[in-house]
Amino acid sequence: MHTEVLGRSADETNADGTTAGETSTAPVTAVPDARGAFAGTFGHHRARDGSRGAPVGIDLDRPHAALVVGKRGYGKSYTLGVLIEEAARTPGVAPVVIDPMGVFRGLLGDATGDPVPARVIDDPTIRADAVPPARWPALVGADPDGSAGALVWHAAGAAATLDGMRDIVADSDAGDEVRRAAANRLRRAASWRIFDPAGLDASALADGAATVLDCSRLDDAPSNAVAAGVAAALYDARVGRASAEEGGSPAVDRLPWLFVDEAHVFFEGVASVPLRTILTRGRAPGVSLVAATQRPSALPEVAVSQSDLRIVHRLTAGSDVRALAAADPSYVDADLVDSMPTAPGEALVVDDTAEATRTVAVRRRDTPHGGSSPRASAAARAIETDE
Numbered sequence: 474m475h476t477e478v479l480g481r482s483a484d485e486t487n488a489d490g491t492t493a494g495e496t497s498t499a500p501v502t503a504v505p506d507a508r509g510a511f512a513g514t515f516g517h518h519r520a521r522d523g524s525r526g527a528p529v530g531i532d533l534d535r536p537h538a539a540l541v542v543g544k545r546g547y548g549k550s551y552t553l554g555v556l557i558e559e560a561a562r563t564p565g566v567a568p569v570v571i572d573p574m575g576v577f578r579g580l581l582g583d584a585t586g587d588p589v590p591a592r593v594i595d596d597p598t599i600r601a602d603a604v605p606p607a608r609w610p611a612l613v614g615a616d617p618d619g620s621a622g623a624l625v626w627h628a629a630g631a632a633a634t635l636d637g638m639r640d641i642v643a644d645s646d647a648g649d650e651v652r653r654a655a656a657n658r659l660r661r662a663a664s665w666r667i668f669d670p671a672g673l674d675a676s677a678l679a680d681g682a683a684t685v686l687d688c689s690r691l692d693d694a695p696s697n698a699v700a701a702g703v704a705a706a707l708y709d710a711r712v713g714r715a716s717a718e719e720g721g722s723p724a725v726d727r728l729p730w731l732f733v734d735e736a737h738v739f740f741e742g743v744a745s746v747p748l749r750t751i752l753t754r755g756r757a758p759g760v761s762l763v764a765a766t767q768r769p770s771a772l773p774e775v776a777v778s779q780s781d782l783r784i785v786h787r788l789t790a791g792s793d794v795r796a797l798a799a800a801d802p803s804y805v806d807a808d809l810v811d812s813m814p815t816a817p818g819e820a821l822v823v824d825d826t827a828e829a830t831r832t833v834a835v836r837r838r839d840t841p842h843g844g845s846s847p848r849a850s851a852a853a854r855a856i857e858t859d860e
């Protein structure tokens with residue numbers, strides 16, 4: 474059976490010499506093909522009459538910016554899980570997962586087929602200086618133009634640790650009220666228990682296994698801080714490597730793939746800046762982003778327009794469909810509403826690299842889908858985002 478690999482341009486050849494626009498007879502596997510390129514198994518083509526067509530793979534060889542969207546219950550997290558499984562099986566790729574609902578713990582379960590190397594970090598920590606000083610006021614809910622916000626900003630620029638920042642605030646000659654306000658903000662940040670001088674760095678994150686950062690115990694602000702720190706660390710490590718190739722030692726050899734579920738939460742918070750950096754500038758140094766959301770209309774326009782792979786599960790809200798349609802280039806000829814998938818696990822894939830759209834039945838998970846035991850905090854967040 475012929476396999477088409479999504480995310481490859483028409484002039485890139487498949488293992489058997491056919492092009493992406495045509496189809497390849499090469500098996501889709503995380504083992505490099507004859508030309509040394511990696512692809513993951515993604516699913517099957519789905520014809521208009523619902524019949525199952527040829528296998529579909531997804532390119533994991535080059536960096537991508539991908540978006541997975543769909544209303545609740547139509548397979549968004551499931552598809553993200555499939556992509557994480559494939560990335561985890563791919564040598565040379567380092568998948569890192571921001572998991573705000575705790576639904577990717579199943580990756581630790583027994584896998585059908587090839588093993589899926591994965592670990593879950595329950596209480597992720599980052600270094601305080603992983604968050605840029607200018608973002609600290611917003612992170613702790615202070616106005617960056619106000620006196621307390623300015624003091625927090627100054628402290629973040631002058632100290633590498635949260636304790637150091639608190640000392641600077643305590644010793645500052647700002648007035649009592651300003652000092653107290655800034656100290657209160659930083660005390661709140663300390664209560665999140667996510668800042669640690671020994672927090673996750675890029676080399677710890679990029680050892681090849683899928684690293685799931687379970688943020689389901691964290692509120693949006695600390696979850697954002699974790700995502701911001703991780704996104705910045707991965708990007709900086711690869712940029713460092715790019716310049717280190719002229720002499721220095723490489724920081725991270727593998728290509729990081731950052732998977733972000735409930736991405737609207739992060740594009741609305743302090744993680745927005747480093748995520749936008751990866752979207753707009755990540756591909757050159759080799760950093761990929763896969764963002765999933767049920768509300769594409771809540772994402773900044775750049776998140777849609779910069780994605781070269783858009784995996785669309787069922788969407789019904791007009792604003793969400795419009796947010797996607799706005800980025801659709803001319804080769805998306807069919808009306809998005811007419812071609813909207815109807816069944817869970819079915820997706821319309823808009824592939825900018827191959828300049829094609831495909832309807833795909835996403836394959837079944839090889840590891841269990843879903844979290845461990847249900848958590849009220851995750852349920853509350855789900856209800857909130859649904860409203």
Ligand SMILES: Nc1ncnc2c1ncn2[C@@H]1O[C@H](COP(=O)(O)OP(=O)(O)OP(=O)(O)O)[C@@H](O)[C@H]1O
Pocket residue numbers: 543544545546547548549550551552767817818819834835836837838842
């Ligand atoms: N590719 C698939 N193959 C088989 N079943 C699937 C597939 N995708 C989704 N499903 C089924 O649909 C259900 C809902 O999928 P999923 O949990 O991913 O929805 P979701 O839209 O991400 O919801 P949430 O926003 O709550 O995470 C899954 O539990 C699974 O039973």
